[in-house]
Amino acid sequence: MIHAEKISVSLHGTPIVHGASMTAESGQWLAIIGPNGAGKSTFLRALAGTVKFSGSLTVSGQDIQALHPRERAKLIAYAPQTPILPDDMAVMDYLLLGRTPHLGYLGQESAADRRIAAEVAARLDLSTLLRRPVGSLSGGERQRAILARALTQQAGVLLLDEPTTALDLGHQQQVLELVDELRQERGLTVVSTLHDLTLAGQYAHQLALLVDGRIVTVGDPAEVLTAQTIAEHYAATVHVSTGQDGRPLIALRRP
Amino acid sequence: MKADITEVEPSRLRGRWIFSALAVLAVSVIAGLFIGTVDLPTLEVGRAIIDRIPGVRLLSGLTITQEALFFDIRLPRVVLAGLVGGALALSGAAYQGVFRNPLVDPYLLGTAAGAGLGATLAIAYLPATSISVIGLDIGLLPIAAFAGALIAVMMAYGLGASTGVRSSATLMLAGVSVTAFLTAVQTFIQQRETETLQRVYSWILGALGTADWSSVGSVAPYVAVSSGVILAHGRLLDVLSVGDDEATSLGVRASRVRLTVALAASLAAAAAVAAAGLIGFVGLVVPHMVRRLTAGSYRVVLPLSLIGGAAFMILADLLARTVLAPAELPIGVVTAFIGAPFFAGLLRRSRRSAV
Secondary structure: OEEEEEEEEEEOOEEEEEEEEEEEOOOOEEEEEOOOOOOHHHHHHHHHOOOOOEEEEEEOOEEHHHOOHHHHHHHEEEEOOOOOOOOOOEHHHHHHHHHHHHOOOOOOOOHHHHHHHHHHHHHOOOHHHOOOEHHHOOHHHHHHHHHHHHHHOOOOEEEEEOOOOOOOHHHHHHHHHHHHHHHHHHOOEEEEEOOOHHHHHHHOOEEEEEEOOEEEEEEOHHHHOOHHHHHHHHOOOEEEEEOOOOOEEEEEOOO | OHHHHHHOOOOOOOHHHHHHHHHHHHHHHHHHHHOOOOOOOHHHHHHHHHHHOOOOOOOOOOOHHHHHHHHHHHHHHHHHHHHHHHHHHHHHHHHHHHOOOOOOOOOOOOHHHHHHHHHHHHHHHOOOOEEEEOOEEEEHHHHHHHHHHHHHHHHHHHHHHHOOOOOHHHHHHHHHHHHHHHHHHHHHHHHHOHHHHHHHHHHHOOOOOOOOHHHHHHHHHHHHHHHHHHHHOHHHHHHHOOOHHHHHHOOOOHHHHHHHHHHHHHHHHHHHHHHHOOOOOHHHHHHHHHHHHOOOOHHHHHHHHHHHHHHHHHHHHHHHHHOOOOOOOOHHHHHHHHHHHHHHHHHHHHHHHHO
16 A cells, blocks of 8 residues: 655746645555646656655555665656666666665675566566567567566556557557556556546546646546546546446547 | 576676687787887796796796886886776776766766866976885876866866756766866966976877886776776666666665766776876777677676776787887877777677668
């Protein structure tokens, strides 16, 4: 379980997130949605510990800010929206970076670390690509490699910033299905930003709607994704229908 | 499938890479020792080396002059060239990792400008070129250059840190402005003291001609310490290559790693500059050659750059003192003159094979 209480973040003196609170229960998927510029990524970066913030953040009751960065990294893994990929690094080395928090300051990977990375690689169909340079991967393979890097970290909480950016429809579905399978297999708590409301509604247990740095609604998809809420915060005219599984489907409508 | 899983290994120094690098180094050391204006008899030199082993007595058959030429001139010169080249290449590779920029060289944070100014000040204003301390003759020029280089790096760091933004771009810009400022001061002094121009200029072009065991001794400790620090950080430089955000989320304090490695690299570069003047190109090109020929991981690039840089510099120095013998070419001219075309060829070849 990851619990954020009154998180505020300023970047270069500009306040971006104002006292946002949310809780993602263990083994569940919480999606942060909101219009462009609402502060979704910044909020996620605060949870990941890559920007300074005020407020409190706990994982299973442990105060994250009191922990050494390495200890924090054993609890929370993070994949940014557009990760910097070292093009000429081998995929295997890239995955092994995920073991960093489990090594000492100048430590090297042991056989056990290599096994963990190899197991993740096998699970994500990357086994045949391990010797390839990261720069040679296709978009879908790259997204799997990024996910694998985060999984190799073996943290209980997985933060994903727009995991489907720049992927076509099929690959979007594949990645989100994969995340959901892994969540169930490994009991992961997933917090992700997702700008596509239908996708967010399909996969997440809970949605948190962030507008102008404030969380305005939290609830299950059917509660949050109403035509009225979307009209109010996105200035969009949509038609919301209910899919077979009871989850909302959102379609744009000409105003 | 099971075998597949356990066979997976991170990029690390492969035996054949180290072997090739050491073989190239060995060839260049032997060439550097035996090729020169005066021929040395190989067999006798071998005997003389054995004779130097404590407890062993062997008549070498070398004349006193030959023995002095080998042990007091050629050998320290080769060792110094190796140390300087290795230090510059390793330091360049480390800087490239710290700043995540392949175009960065070891002089980025003002090392060259600071050393240049220090040397200029010493040449223009110090009454003597060396002082005698307990019977030892200590050259003041290297000390001035070394101090200048370190002061410049500290200025760059101070300036970078004072902005409150701990990004690599800020540090780079701080280095650029410190370099510009110190170069301006140096130009001003040179212009006022025109009779120093010649000496400053010849120092800047680099020279290993004055190498002796005391210059080796003044460089070796810095190179050893900074190499140890840099080589130990290979994996962390790999972590930095995914950017500060992800490095932080992996539990690494990126700015601290950057500071540690950059300081060690600056120390190595300052020692190299103090001993041999401003030798360009080595720190930029050798790590690239290594990267193109082997792997992208710093765990591989750093140690092979150290060995490769040493070999490169020994060969460059060999050319510098033989091509126009008995005159010597400035070593900086040679490194650029052979380094640039070689690198261009490597770039073209690897581009073709990548397609």
